[in-house]
Amino acid sequence: MKLLNICKGKIHRATVTECDVNYVGSIAVDQDLLDAADIVDGELVHVWNVNNGERLETYAIPAERGSGKVCLNGAAALKSNAGDKVIIAAFCLTDEPVQRKVVLVDEHNRISNKI
DSSP: OOOEEEEEEEEEEEEOOETTSSSSSSSSEHHHHHHHHOTTTOOOOEEEEETTTOOOEEEEEEEOOTTTOOOGGGGGGGGGGGGOOOEEEEEEESOOOOOEEEEEEEETTEEEEEO
């Protein structure tokens, strides 16, 4: 069996609302956005900063539904600033077709479209 590492979900151009270097780690994301992109609590995610080109891996944790929160925590907080645009992507290893979920958001991190 050959497994491929396929993008299964992506939140495109979310706005970082805060950075907290003193938090233990991770990226906190509005639960509505996580659900729409099929990203679960604790899942490995890639975070790509559109403003400065920084790329990192961390794990997702849910923030309050409807809050629009996207908060980089711990060491990841040093790779971004509030107001930066980021792409948050999750991948899975599979030998089956995957219907990728792409979530587009507005400047307040509210879902504007799903692809």
